[in-house]
Amino acid sequence: MKSTFKKHISLFLVLTICLFSLSGCYNIYNIDHLAYAVAIGLDVGENNSLKISFQLSIPGGSSDSGSSGSSQSDNSVVNTIECSSINSGINLLNSYISKELNLSHCKVIVFSEEFAYTGISESLYTLINNVQIRPDCNIIISRCSASYFLENSKPLLEKLSARYYEITPSSSDYTAYTESVTLSQFFSDFNNTFSQCYAILGGINTDTTHSTDNTENNFDKDSNNKANETSISSKANIENMGLAVFYGDKLVGELTGIEALCHQIITNKLNVCTITIASPFEEGKTISLRLRLKDKTKNKVQLADSGPYISSNIKLEARILTMDENSQYLDEKNIAILEKYANSYLTNHLYEYLYKVSKEYNSDIDGFGKYAVNNFLTWEDWINYDWLYNFKNSFFNVEVDTDIKSGYILMET
Amino acid sequence: MNYTKIGSIEAIFLILVVVLNHIVLNLPKNLLDACGSSTPLNVIFISILLFIFLYFVIKLFKKFANSDIVDVSEFLGGKLLRNIMGILYICYFIVISSTLLRNFCEILRIVYFPKIPIYFLVITFLLVAVIANYFGSNTIFKANLIIVPLVMINLLIAFFCVASRFVPEKIFPILGYGFNETFISGATNIFAFTGISYIYFLLPMLKEKQNFKSISFIGIGISTLYVLLSVVSLLFSFSDVLSINEISPIYFLVRSADFGRFLQRPDAIFFLGWILCLMSYISISILFITRIFKKIGNLKSRKPIIYITAVLLFIVALLPKGMVEIRFIQNIVFKYSTIILVFVISFIILVLANLKYKRTHKVPDKEADL
Known part of the structure; x- marks a missing residue:
């Protein structure tokens, strides 16, 4: 009898809990009440301290609408607000769009170059503090204004803006001209005594922004550009190339595509990339190589009186992409010459890159600090040494060993 | 006292559920705050200390094979000491579990239920714990047997998934905030292994009492491994x-x-595991609190006091005004109360009880008939 009563009570409690927890509530929020932002742009305000832009996804906007006149993607709309803070901007937008702004699908946070030069610390902490913003959304420093960047982000081969923003930075996996930098990584580097933070350098490619700079080596032109400078002829569209370098929360400089590649070689993040070097066999010709890391780059830091002595031992593996009717790549001598050329090309660029980030920007974006810290016993000693400040006194020794295997399908012609 | 007897695995998981809950909340951060980059070294050091401590505790319990710490207190100082120790442990379990409950509910509220009042979330957990306690200790331990491995796997996956971001060089500077912070004042980090407080009550509950030593060592050993993994x-x-x-x-x-x-x-999948883990922990806490209540109050059944305990937990959980007070309780009150009550007072009582036992019993290996 007692057992039956117990069972009934338990059943009643279980049903009561299910009733309340599984049924819909009268005040529940659903997709009809929410406006999803896929990208946020932050600029210096003209009439207020901040100009914030939200690229909002239009539900059902991914279907073909047939129109292509707008520079903005048809499935999203950009709203820009002048405000004193990010949260007051969100509040103002909420009152305007009559839906609650939700940032849980935000894929990209764009800071304009101008804004980044003034310091982004407050915005960064505010964004990290927001539960809706995911730590995996990308950080882009735009060479144009953030609102212009968002307004001109027109997915060419993708219908959904959110997916477009998600996929765009991943091109670095096979180009190495930039790197996919997430909010979490950026914040971690920012709050760090071992390294400085960096972000994707972005811009809008238009006819007026195409690079006109004539360098001596024509083969260097392809990769020695930043975003907004490439020679791609296209309708206005997003272009991510190079990296934005920070000291603390302030932007201090920008790196080109080839410098971003050097950064990835040093930090062991290089997946695969293509470089073009001058042909050692025929003047005026070039040879393209497909590079990947053969072994992890070994970095070492020794602390000398004159400053940190940083050595990098780089081992690369390459395959030849360029072929013509006289390619003799089964000859060991030819391969050795080519390897020497590739080593020299990369060593020069690596030195240029390393001295640029240390002497010009004083920003340890490669995280050499983590190799220096083992010279200290306690945290206090490390903090007193002030690595991030002392990085500018560094001098480098780079050794590159490129192992050229062969071509792909063709070995010799 | 007649308890439902539990097996060795159930006992090990009982020790683990306590540490796992603290790991999910703020325990690794507390340890890291105290030692900095030398925290892994500190955890290894305190686990050595803990194993030595545990060895002595097990030795001291040899004479009291069917007793918990409250019974041992009674043997040493009569009903007065029994009641004092009972009340101290009741207060300790109430404060620690209710603060843990409140802290978790605050996180749950921030992340998933910003519009739901905090008391609603607290009540939900307590309701589950009350029902579980009504079904009896067997149900609680069986449920714990399923939940703990799930959470262990859950945390292992979490640790494994961030492995790609690991920078082992961050272990330097090897001495972190200093030698003193790592090995002298850092020894107070032993509070992290609060699961040991449940070991004091474990012996009378065990089916196979001869396994007490291995259960304790395995339980604390796995706890150490998880604490180390979380800080690393x-x-x-x-x-x-x-x-x-x-x-x-x-x-x-x-x-x-x-x-x-x-x-x-x-993260929602992880949260689900942690919610179940907390429910299990609160159920176990209520079980222990009511058992001590029953013992010191000479009650026939612990069931009438399940509600009272739940209400007490509810009130204490809602006492802190916000995260500042919750963090104070977790960082200061929890740390020092664990050290004083679990590692000092209880140990002294065990030592003194053994001395008294030796004085009163002439045959050394005879167990105390309590």
Whole structure:
């Protein structure tokens, strides 16, 4: 009898809990009440301290609408607000769009170059503090204004803006001209005594922004550009190339595509990339190589009186992409010459890159600090040494060993 | 006292559920705050201390094979000491579990239920614990037997998924905030293994009492491994972990973990495991509190006091005004109360009880008939 009563009570409690927890509530929020932002742009305000832009996804906007006149993607709309803070901007937008702004699908946070030069610390902490913003959304420093960047982000081969923003930075996996930098990584580097933070350098490619700079080596032109400078002829569209370098929360400089590649070689993040070097066999010709890391780059830091002595031992593996009717790549001598050329090309660029980030920007974006810290016993000693400040006194020794295997399908012609 | 007897695995998981809950909340961060980059070294050091301590506790319990710490207190100082120790442990379990409950509910509220009042969430957990207690200790331990491995796997996946971000060089400077902070004042980090407080009550509950030693060592050993894994994961993957205070470092870790493009927001799955783990822990806490209540109050059944205990937990959980007070209780009150009550007072009582036993019993290996 007692057992039956117990069972009934338990059943009643279980049903009561299910009733309340599984049924819909009268005040529940659903997709009809929410406006999803896929990208946020932050600029210096003209009439207020901040100009914030939200690229909002239009539900059902991914279907073909047939129109292509707008520079903005048809499935999203950009709203820009002048405000004193990010949260007051969100509040103002909420009152305007009559839906609650939700940032849980935000894929990209764009800071304009101008804004980044003034310091982004407050915005960064505010964004990290927001539960809706995911730590995996990308950080882009735009060479144009953030609102212009968002307004001109027109997915060419993708219908959904959110997916477009998600996929765009991943091109670095096979180009190495930039790197996919997430909010979490950026914040971690920012709050760090071992390294400085960096972000994707972005811009809008238009006819007026195409690079006109004539360098001596024509083969260097392809990769020695930043975003907004490439020679791609296209309708206005997003272009991510190079990296934005920070000291603390302030932007201090920008790196080109080839410098971003050097950064990835040093930090062991290089997946695969293509470089073009001058042909050692025929003047005026070039040879393209497909590079990947053969072994992890070994970095070492020794602390000398004159400053940190940083050595990098780089081992690369390459395959030849360029072929013509006289390619003799089964000859060991030819391969050795080519390897020497590739080593020299990369060593020069690596030195240029390393001295640029240390002497010009004083920003340890490669995280050499983590190799220096083992010279200290306690945290206090490390903090007193002030690595991030002392990085500018560094001098480098780079050794590159490129192992050229062969071509792909063709070995010799 | 007639208890439902539990097996060795159930006993090990009982010790583990306590530490796992503390790991999910703020325990790794507390340890990292105290020692910095030398925290892994500190955890290894305190676990050695803990195993030595545990060895002596097990030795001291040999004479009291069917007793818990409250019974031993009674043997030493009569009913007065029994009641004092009972009340101290009741207060300890109430404060610690209710603060843990409140802290978790606050996180749950911030992340998933911003519009739901905090008391509603607290009540939900307590309701489950009350029902579980009504079904009896067997149900609680059986449920715990399922939940604990799930959470262990859950945390292992979380640690494994951030492994790609590991920078082992972050273990330097090897002495962290200093030698003193790592080995002298850092020894107080032994509070992290609060699971040992349940070991004091374990003996009368065991089916196979001869396994008490192995149960304790395995339970604390796995706890040590998890504490070490959690601090290593946080230290190696986040540079900001030493300078920033998050709501829960493990939640931060799970949020940042890379599960590929297909599974982008798996933190809810982790939360589900942690919710079950907390429910199990609160049920066990209520079980222990009511058993001590029953013992010191000479009650026939513990069932009437289940509600009272739940209400007490509810009130204490809602007492802190906000995260500042919750963190104070967790960082200061929890730390020092664990050290004083679990590692000092209880140990002294065990030592004195053994001395008294030796004086009163002439045959040395005869067990106390309590």
